[in-house]
Amino acid sequence: GAVVSQHPSWVICKSGTSVKIECRSLDFQATTMFWYRQFPKQSLMLMATSNEGSKATYEQGVEKDKFLINHASLTLSTLTVTSAHPEDSSFYICSARYGNLAYEQYFGPGTRLTVT
Amino acid sequence: DAKTTQPTSMDCAEGRAANLPCNHSTISGNEYVYWYRQIHSQGPQYIIHGLKNNETNEMASLIITEDRKSSTLILPHATLRDTAVYYCIATNNAGGTSYGKLTFGQGTILTVHP
Numbered sequence: 748g749a750v751v752s753q754h755p756s757w758v759i760c761k762s763g764t765s766v767k768i769e770c771r772s773l774d775f776q777a778t779t780m781f782w783y784r785q786f787p788k789q790s791l792m793l794m795a796t797s798n799e800g801s802k803a804t805y806e807q808g809v810e811k812d813k814f815l816i817n818h819a820s821l822t823l824s825t826l827t828v829t830s831a832h833p834e835d836s837s838f839y840i841c842s843a844r845y846g847n848l849a850y851e852q853y854f855g856p857g858t859r860l861t862v863t
Numbered sequence: 864d865a866k867t868t869q870p871t872s873m874d875c876a877e878g879r880a881a882n883l884p885c886n887h888s889t890i891s892g893n894e895y896v897y898w899y900r901q902i903h904s905q906g907p908q909y910i911i912h913g914l915k916n917n918e919t920n921e922m923a924s925l926i927i928t929e930d931r932k933s934s935t936l937i938l939p940h941a942t943l944r945d946t947a948v949y950y951c952i953a954t955n956n957a958g959g960t961s962y963g964k965l966t967f968g969q970g971t972i973l974t975v976h977p
Contacts, residue, residue: 751906781964781965783967789969790950790967790968790969790970791901791907791967792967793964793965793966793967796964838904840906840907842906842907842965849895849897849912849954849955849964849965850895850897850909850912852909852965853909854906854907854908855906856905856906857904857905857906859904
């Protein structure tokens with residue numbers, strides 16, 4: 748089946764620094780990519796939807812200046828957490844959709860971010 | 864998206880069928896029922912989806928009641944590797960780049976024991 752990768756799989760950064768997470772669709776072109784955040788023992792929360800070549804659409808309550816999303820190609824989207832703080836520590840998961848229907852998407856393995 | 868309600872946790876013996884219920888009493892006519900699962904510290908995995916007919920694939924079966932207000936995911940022969948959080952989601956399957964977003968609830972923690 749189709750594969751979505753994320754890099755890095757885990758990262759530790761110091762408070763105040765920025766960290767970039769990559770999401771790649773390895774064998775298909777993704778018209779849309781989604782970014783989720785998941786805190787321990789909680790469900791996934793959708794942060795934003797990004798379409799190739801256009802600005803991301805952020806969910807209510809998600810700071811677009813803090814979570815920068817770039818979807819420059821049909822196989823790559825990046826999420827940059829700027830000026831990270833300990834409360835940004837979380838599991839970040841992307842999904843890549845190859846069609847327009849809800850099931851036509853695959854999830855990445857996730858990136859564990861720890862801010863110290 | 865219609866709200867879904869699932870039990871917080873369930874247990875199942877290895878080799879037995881696991882039946883996971885989901886209530887979606889406010890589901891609208893154009894909303895599909897999707898099931899995903901998430902094994903610890905991994906991304907979600909698609910299992911199955913349906914509109915009103917029962918569906919079966921290599922992973923599971925989906926039984927949707929005639930009034931569509933509830934459904935049951937059936938794992939016919941559960942294994943230890945099926946231990947995961949199972950999410951039932953109701954969402955519009957219409958086309959368009961902004962449709963078909965998945966809103967995850969709390970899900971059911973299924974524990975399969977030997």
